Amino acid sequence: MRSSFVRVTALTAAAAILAAACGGTGSAPSPAPATGQPTPAATKPQFELASYQYSIQTKGKLRVGTREDNVPFGLKNPATSKFEGFDVDIVREFAIAIFGNEAKADPDKFIEYVPVVSATRIPTLKDNKADVIAATFTINDERLKEIDFSTVYFRTGQKVMVKKDNATIKSVADLKDKTVCTAKGSTSEKNIAAKNKDAKLLLLDSYAPCLIALQQGQADAISTDETILFGLVKQDPNTKIVGDYFSDEPYGIGVNKGRTVFVPFLNKVIADMIASGRWAEIYKKHITPVSGDLKDGPHDKGRSN
Numbered sequence: 457m458r459s460s461f462v463r464v465t466a467l468t469a470a471a472a473i474l475a476a477a478c479g480g481t482g483s484a485p486s487p488a489p490a491t492g493q494p495t496p497a498a499t500k501p502q503f504e505l506a507s508y509q510y511s512i513q514t515k516g517k518l519r520v521g522t523r524e525d526n527v528p529f530g531l532k533n534p535a536t537s538k539f540e541g542f543d544v545d546i547v548r549e550f551a552i553a554i555f556g557n558e559a560k561a562d563p564d565k566f567i568e569y570v571p572v573v574s575a576t577r578i579p580t581l582k583d584n585k586a587d588v589i590a591a592t593f594t595i596n597d598e599r600l601k602e603i604d605f606s607t608v609y610f611r612t613g614q615k616v617m618v619k620k621d622n623a624t625i626k627s628v629a630d631l632k633d634k635t636v637c638t639a640k641g642s643t644s645e646k647n648i649a650a651k652n653k654d655a656k657l658l659l660l661d662s663y664a665p666c667l668i669a670l671q672q673g674q675a676d677a678i679s680t681d682e683t684i685l686f687g688l689v690k691q692d693p694n695t696k697i698v699g700d701y702f703s704d705e706p707y708g709i710g711v712n713k714g715r716t717v718f719v720p721f722l723n724k725v726i727a728d729m730i731a732s733g734r735w736a737e738i739y740k741k742h743i744t745p746v747s748g749d750l751k752d753g754p755h756d757k758g759r760s761n
Contacts (some may be wrong), residue, residue, distance in 0.1 A: 509718055513555060518551050518588070521710075528687045529541045529742070538564065545724060545738045547590045548567070549563075551723055571639075573641075575640050577589045578603055578696045588710065588711055591710075592683075594708075595708040607726055608706045609707060609726045609735075611704070615681075615702070616631070617678040618678075619695050627699030633655075633656065634654065709726075730754075736750070
């Protein structure tokens with residue numbers, strides 16, 4: 457009897473020790489991950505070794521050329537020094553697609569922002585200072601000779617903006633002998649010259665100085681893409697947008713030539729954003745407050761908010 461009692465007591469004690477080690481649940485503890493191995497939550501997407509997205513992932517940063525004074529697309533907030541806007545939120549989705557779950561909480565940890573203006577977008581790419589350009593970048597044949605683009609992720613058209621009390625300029629046809637401000641090196645510059653050869657162009661690096669020129673009487677009008685003008689009108693309610701579209705402006709993400717795997721990757725991210733409703737969320741966040749409409753994708757004609 458004593459021998460049996462000793463054996464039972466020993467087994468009971470061993471069971472108690474095991475239960476204590478398991479937290480009293482009776483279940484074996486989960487094995488700790490091996491040292492240096494990522495947890496499932498930190499697993500990154502797998503890419504072909506020769507792909508450009510793999511090289512970005514390896515470097516740990518997606519370098520993005522974007523504007524820093526172009527509401528509502530790209531703005532460096534002076535209060536926080538963080539970039540924000542429609543283009544910025546689009547490239548954050550690219551960062552998440554490249555770096556995976558690690559980037560979801562704060563995509564900006566994986567992004568290096570490179571400020572650009574219209575005239576420096578292509579040089580910034582060709583000098584390898586950025587991996588992508590997301591800066592209201594219109595796709596056209598001339599630019600396609602130098603760089604490649606993603607599929608269209610936003611579409612707009614060019615219009616004219618004047619002071620609210622201006623009753624003489626109602627469209628691009630009324631810009632004869634008028635001083636019109638636009639960004640140097642932009643498609644807007646060429647569109648104005650093509651539509652009204654008698655307009656006098658004031659070419660500045662970006663549109664914030666154009667607004668100052670209009671306010672101070674150095675320019676009679678500003679002309680560029682409507683959605684950019686929306687942002688300027690929001691800054692100065694004593695201005696207005698006039699006339700119909702006189703151009704078609706399909707925006708794409710600019711990349712260097714030769715990224716044959718990278719461009720389809722960007723296109724898929726854009727398509728997924730549209731299909732999932734994420735594109736519409738970004739539009740509603742940044743564009744709807746200045747446009748007053750809602751859209752589900754770049755080819756949607758829009759509906760009232």
